[in-house]
Amino acid sequence: MEKTLPGSVPFWLDPKKRAIMFQIAVFAVVGLLAYYLISNTIINLKKQSIATGFSFFHKESSFEIGESLISYSAANSYGRALVVGALNTLKVSFIGIIITLLLGTILGIARLSSNWLVSKLASIYIEVMQDIPILLQLFFWYAIFYETFPSPRQALSPITGLFLCNRGVAFTVPAAHPAHKYMLLALFVGCVVVYLVRRWAKKRQEKTGKFFPVFRFGIAIVIGLPLITWLAFGAPMKMDIPKLVGFNFKGGITVSPEFIAILLGLILYTAAFVAEVVRAGIQSVSKGQREAAMAIGLRPAPILNLVILPQALRVIIPPLTSQMLNLTKNSSLAVAIGYPDFVSVANTTINQTGQAVEGVALIMALYLIFSLSTSAFMNWYNKRVALVER
């Protein structure tokens, strides 16, 4: 019988060496492809005499942006324009995520309701919204706005202080007052206090078993502190009501139709997906858990807080974050209806400077930052709530 010693295997049959060779080959192919594409790009850019690099950041942008959170004019630089765009993306995503979470949770619970009518309506909503492209929905809401609503002069006013017209929605806000700044501060202080109290209460309960009503206390503090501040400033009641001046509304807050269309589209579309996530999460907690909790004499509220939610959230949170990320990514469709988000501003920049490579790279980089930070958070969270097995 022939014996094959480990040393005598020819190198192309040794799995370890073969793996190394295979990887070298793969990297060589990928590297060559990248080199080919990049060298072509450089040659083409030179031929079309397009500048490279990010020096356009400091040049004057000379285009206006419809809405902005920071002061901006056409005389500002491209860099500032892009910051404005990024802030607009953040704004629509942030507001969108909060409302989507609320609406999605309500829909998810409604879907499981014992009321036949409510549950059927919720499931119809979920099915219909999931099956229509978000872009079509955006176009639809935008069209509703500028085709159905009248001009500012004949603006609809369903409730006093709220005006609907094809230039947007104008609504009444409390007139600016120094008290607001302190109320915000009070709210922040309230949150910190609640956080500290919650930690203290948990520690005390673990040690002595005494329960402290953190939730009620928290609500009282978070609402109470700003309220006391407001009263301390003499309860300013003056309101800033929008008035028709010329062709537009002045005063109050006016929200553009583009913003409303993108917000409405994102919320209504993503809420359908969130509802499914919430429903699946609640259904994932087995019936026995609730029955066991009832058997040891817990009341409905603690059952939800201490038994159902901690288990359901473990299932809900990961797909929920990916839905939130989807919402942020879908906000890039704002470019189609003219809301000046990051993609839209970057697109204008590309058209003006011709620096497409840098522009697209910036778009990708921004969204990558969003998604990588989200998945970093997810990993941290998963580790925290993961089941500790024996």
Add this chain to the structure above:
Amino acid sequence: MEEAIKMTQTEALKPPVTSVGVIGWAKNNLFNGWVNSILSIVTLFMLWKIIPPLFQWAFIDSVWHTTGKACRGIDGACWSIIPTNLRFIIFGFFPYESQWRPLLAMFILFGLLFYSRERKHWTKYLGYGWIVGLFVMGLLMMGGLFGLTSVESTKWGGLPLTLLLSVFGLTAAYPLGVILALGRQSKMRGVKWLCVLYIELIRGVPLISLLFMSSIIFPLFLPEGITFNKILRAQVAIILFTAAYIAEVVRGGLQGMSRGQYEAAESMGLNYYLTMRLVILPQALKIVIPPTVSILISAFKDTSLVVIIALWDLLKTTQSVLSNPEWMGFSREAYIFIAILYFLGCFSMSNYSRKLEKELSTED
């Protein structure tokens, strides 16, 4: 004594009226408890406020066969926009007299899809059928053979373009996604990290940025003189995008395989390729059929984004009809029509995936 025991069966008492029939059903499902009663009443009131006016707008006051001008005065929906412009919305700029060709191609596609629904039809011959079918569809769209006049791909548009982008997008993305998933599970570090990098990079960015890349940057990648047409470039972007998502779905299936499967294959002396082809992939891919269908659904919906890089898909042809002064202002009707088309497509797919899920789960 005999009277005390009745020999015949007496008629059973009927349950009270309040627990059977419509009343019983309503009591059990709508008015059990005061919270549900209030909810039901509020919902019914809202439906009563919304449905009749909507019904009146859509069906009673609406017009179906008029010109755009005749629509101006009426209160109801102007559905006339659909029949009048239907051929443009569906086929775009495809030469008017040859529009039977994309229509036939679509029928072949639907026929094949319908036939493929049944799992007992999944044989080798169905695969050949698909290859022949795709070839015939391509021939019908392109022309240039057998006396069909050739049609430039720049003139393709409407529903055939939407279907083309999604069907080819998924067929090409599927093998690529499987390879990426295998790469991500591979023991070779370099290959693994390359695949992880690709998948996470693509999944982290919105499709629109890839479409921008395909329409603006892709021409720069190629040496001068070589150009691809716009549809192909968008198709490549959609394939690259979808592949990353398929890779994640397939990875789920691969992770669901027990170690025993690998070890059994190894102990039989199968190498990596044979292990994957004969043992792992057939099982793993079967598990992930339902999530793959949901990827197909989102790929189908996502093709609508090509509007932004000015391809004439279903949404763009509709918008161009709406920019015609005669039909300006009837967006609601037109968009509702398109929404119904998309809904029918997606709904039948998701229904199918649910059916398949049931079949696959009861099998073993």
